Amino acid sequence: MSSFKTIEWKDDRVLMIDQRSLPLREVYIECLMFEDVAQAIKDMVIRGAPAIGVAAAMGIALGAHKSKRKDKIEFLAELKEISTVISNTRPTAVNLFWAVKRMMNLVNENKDKDIDWIRNRLVEEAKKIYEEDISICKRIGKVGSELIKDGDTVLTHCNAGALATAGYGTALGVIRAAFQEGKRIKVIASETRPFLQGARLTAWELDKDGIPVTIITDNMAGYVMSKGMVNSVVVGADRIASNGDVANKIGTYPLSILSRFHNIPFYVAAPISTIDYNCPSGDQIPIEKRDTKEVTHIMGNKITPDVEVLNPAFDITPSDHVSSIITEKGITEAPYSKSLRALLG
Amino acid sequence: MSSFKTIEWKDDRVLMIDQRSLPLREVYIECLMFEDVAQAIKDMVIRGAPAIGVAAAMGIALGAHKSKRKDKIEFLAELKEISTVISNTRPTAVNLFWAVKRMMNLVNENKDKDIDWIRNRLVEEAKKIYEEDISICKRIGKVGSELIKDGDTVLTHCNAGALATAGYGTALGVIRAAFQEGKRIKVIASETRPFLQGARLTAWELDKDGIPVTIITDNMAGYVMSKGMVNSVVVGADRIASNGDVANKIGTYPLSILSRFHNIPFYVAAPISTIDYNCPSGDQIPIEKRDTKEVTHIMGNKITPDVEVLNPAFDITPSDHVSSIITEKGITEAPYSKSLRALLG
Numbered sequence: 001m002s003s004f005k006t007i008e009w010k011d012d013r014v015l016m017i018d019q020r021s022l023p024l025r026e027v028y029i030e031c032l033m034f035e036d037v038a039q040a041i042k043d044m045v046i047r048g049a050p051a052i053g054v055a056a057a058m059g060i061a062l063g064a065h066k067s068k069r070k071d072k073i074e075f076l077a078e079l080k081e082i083s084t085v086i087s088n089t090r091p092t093a094v095n096l097f098w099a100v101k102r103m104m105n106l107v108n109e110n111k112d113k114d115i116d117w118i119r120n121r122l123v124e125e126a127k128k129i130y131e132e133d134i135s136i137c138k139r140i141g142k143v144g145s146e147l148i149k150d151g152d153t154v155l156t157h158c159n160a161g162a163l164a165t166a167g168y169g170t171a172l173g174v175i176r177a178a179f180q181e182g183k184r185i186k187v188i189a190s191e192t193r194p195f196l197q198g199a200r201l202t203a204w205e206l207d208k209d210g211i212p213v214t215i216i217t218d219n220m221a222g223y224v225m226s227k228g229m230v231n232s233v234v235v236g237a238d239r240i241a242s243n244g245d246v247a248n249k250i251g252t253y254p255l256s257i258l259s260r261f262h263n264i265p266f267y268v269a270a271p272i273s274t275i276d277y278n279c280p281s282g283d284q285i286p287i288e289k290r291d292t293k294e295v296t297h298i299m300g301n302k303i304t305p306d307v308e309v310l311n312p313a314f315d316i317t318p319s320d321h322v323s324s325i326i327t328e329k330g331i332t333e334a335p336y337s338k339s340l341r342a343l344l345g
Numbered sequence: 346m347s348s349f350k351t352i353e354w355k356d357d358r359v360l361m362i363d364q365r366s367l368p369l370r371e372v373y374i375e376c377l378m379f380e381d382v383a384q385a386i387k388d389m390v391i392r393g394a395p396a397i398g399v400a401a402a403m404g405i406a407l408g409a410h411k412s413k414r415k416d417k418i419e420f421l422a423e424l425k426e427i428s429t430v431i432s433n434t435r436p437t438a439v440n441l442f443w444a445v446k447r448m449m450n451l452v453n454e455n456k457d458k459d460i461d462w463i464r465n466r467l468v469e470e471a472k473k474i475y476e477e478d479i480s481i482c483k484r485i486g487k488v489g490s491e492l493i494k495d496g497d498t499v500l501t502h503c504n505a506g507a508l509a510t511a512g513y514g515t516a517l518g519v520i521r522a523a524f525q526e527g528k529r530i531k532v533i534a535s536e537t538r539p540f541l542q543g544a545r546l547t548a549w550e551l552d553k554d555g556i557p558v559t560i561i562t563d564n565m566a567g568y569v570m571s572k573g574m575v576n577s578v579v580v581g582a583d584r585i586a587s588n589g590d591v592a593n594k595i596g597t598y599p600l601s602i603l604s605r606f607h608n609i610p611f612y613v614a615a616p617i618s619t620i621d622y623n624c625p626s627g628d629q630i631p632i633e634k635r636d637t638k639e640v641t642h643i644m645g646n647k648i649t650p651d652v653e654v655l656n657p658a659f660d661i662t663p664s665d666h667v668s669s670i671i672t673e674k675g676i677t678e679a680p681y682s683k684s685l686r687a688l689l690g
Contacts, residue, residue, distance in 0.1 A: 023649065023650040024647065190564075191538070191640070191649075192564070193536070193538060193562035193563065193564060194562050196648055199640075199641075199648055199649045200648060200649065200650075203649055203650050203652045204650045206652075207650050207651075207652050212653070213652050213653065214652065214653035214655060215640060215641075215649055215652060215653070215654045215655070216640075216654075216655050217538035217539050217563070217595070217596075217640055218538065218562070218563045218564040218596075219535075219537070219538060219563040219564075219595055219596025219599060220595055220596070220655060220657065220660075221599060222596070222598040222599030222602060222660060223595060223598065223657055223660045224655070226598065226660070226661075250562070250564055250565055250568060251562075251563075251564025251565070251567070253567040253568065253571065254564060254566060254567030254599065254603055257567060257602060257603055257606050258599055261602050261606075295536070295544075295560060295561075295562055296544075296560075298643045298644065298646070298648070299643065299644070299646040299648065301643070301644040301646065302369065303541055303544055303545060303643070303644065304368065304536075304544045304545065304548055304560055305368040305545075305548050305549045307548045307551075307552050307558050307559065307560060308557070308558065308559035308560070309559065309560045309561075310559060310560070310561050310565060310569070312565065312568055315565075315567060315568045315571070316571075
């Protein structure tokens with residue numbers, strides 16, 4: 001496990017490491033109200049699909065825990081409002097909706113129980129989602145590490161690490177597991193503009209664990225691949241359509257094309273909760289457009305003149321670019337519409 | 346022409362706009378000694394292959410102009426030293442060596458003339474290289490604009506504009522010419538980490554000229570191409586091997602792969618002085634590795650933990666990814682070993 005906590009339920013509040021301040025400052029933020037959790041998701045204090053799922057669950061639990069309603073109907077109505085606020089924070093990562101649904105299903109199935117019972121059960125469930133996420137990531141790591149050979153250099157994009165989950169990570173879970181098995185591996189982390197998750201977060205957490213990591217700017221990926229410096233690419237996912245198309249951090253799709261061109265395997269590591277079985281293909285996945293200030297300003301400093309700027313936060317990698325999808329229930333391969341469905345059995 | 350001067354010989358000094366401060370501050374730097382010019386090239390006060398060529402020529406002229414030697418042999422020896430210092434500033438852009446060679450050939454052919462004559466002739470020659478560069482860029486623009494259609498959106502990388510040349514630009518020369526012919530075109534500028542030439546310089550100079558420009562981060566190129574938002578890619582070059590392989594700013598090579606994948610034409614615009622006829626192929630072109638601080642710090646602020654960092658400043662695009670090379674003598678196509686050679690005829 002990592003030496004820090006991405007998110008934690010503590011007494012009657014939710015603590016999060018502020019991922020906007022890393023790696024320069026290790027600051028923790030206290031969420032006292034569910035609105036604080038919603039804002040933290042929006043502002044990317046916490047990010048990464050599985051971590052957002054855990055935060056969403058804890059947000060609902062916090063809202064329930066702090067509710068002053070004495071009337072059951074009013075209490076249930078408030079929970080519904082809370083779940084709507086949490087759901088409206090970010091659109092792409094399906095784990096958020098998955099976690100909200102799981103929490104609200106629990107409420108709906110136990111409407112007859114008293115307010116305190118529901119309240120406590122929701123806090124328990126959020127903690128359970130947290131614990132499950134860690135053990136799922138460890139399973140993903142164990143399953144995926146067989147794809148990583150001794151001596152390999154693995155390129156990863158964004159941060160699909162302990163910081164993107166309750167702990168351990170998905171793509172970085174695979175890397176951690178391979179490293180813990182004694183494989184001498186190296187990681188190349190693309191910096192991942194605009195939010196710099198690679199340069200700031202992935203480099204920080206791998207370095208903390210003693211895993212050798214080299215930072216490149218996103219546009220150096222072609223260079224390192226052409227020099228034979230990359231044995232495989234492993235990334236996370238924010239949502240996987242039922243046909244295997246993958247929404248992940250902007251820049252993943254071009255990496256998949258570069259991998260194909262250089263005959264480098266391209267792996268996606270994600271929990272089954274990231275698979276949206278109701279979504280037939282990638283073009284149905286909503287792509288969040290974030291504030292263009294993320295592009296025009298770096299660490300508060302303006303870098304551009306006042307012109308048009310785009311800031312799509314994700315892109316879609318078509319399933320035929322994906323060599324394997326690594327889940328806690330095993331490694332799946334094309335045709336994904338079949339192999340992903342089989343995970344449910 | 347542009348409303349600013351990239352570089353200028355003025356009285357007994359060389360003025361340059363400081364490209365490290367743009368777009369926030371329009372600051373000019375005065376070079377009083379040839380060493381100032383060498384340092385300015387090294388530090389990227391001025392950058393872009395043709396502009397570096399002009400700066401190199403002006404640097405030698407400045408050295409000659411300021412020389413205190415009365416003895417011809419000592420004067421010639423000093424000029425040789427100056428040319429070595431200028432040559433050792435940056436390794437990749439061949440225009441630098443081209444300009445040094447042109448200046449020193451002039452010296453060698455006129456060794457019998459007196460010191461003052463040589464001195465004045467070198468200043469004249471540097472000004473001539475400057476003037477020629479502007480008219481060559483305008484010809485490149487005129488030649489290349491036929492490849493740009495009314496309504497097109499052109500993606501460009503780094504800055505191959507007025508700031509990268511004596512004025513007008515190569516890739517941006519093509520865009521300027523098309524715009525001046527009344528074609529309604531739009532430009533997408535990739536920000537070009539680590540030095541941000543796209544976000545800072547290309548966006549600034551196009552905006553100044555009223556040409557619509559949209560900034561993306563480098564890793565968004567796949568996204569905009571997949572959405573059908575890009576009709577062509579036009580970039581500059583730092584050195585073109587005789588087989589048509591192109592050294593250009595890091596990130597150009599992956600753009601060429603993305604262009605191929607999306608069936609988007611990929612054009613290179615450069616003066617003939619960028620073609621290194623003595624270099625058989627791209628793998629013979631030296632790639633400059635710059636200070637990793639360019640990656641780890643943005644605007645003076647550290648963004649990364651203390652881990653390994655790569656910073657190759659250029660990459661090589663193989664000739665078979667290049668749809669056309671646009672020069673002042675016309676548009677060339679594959680096979681480049683033949684068509685580039687024909688430009689000399």
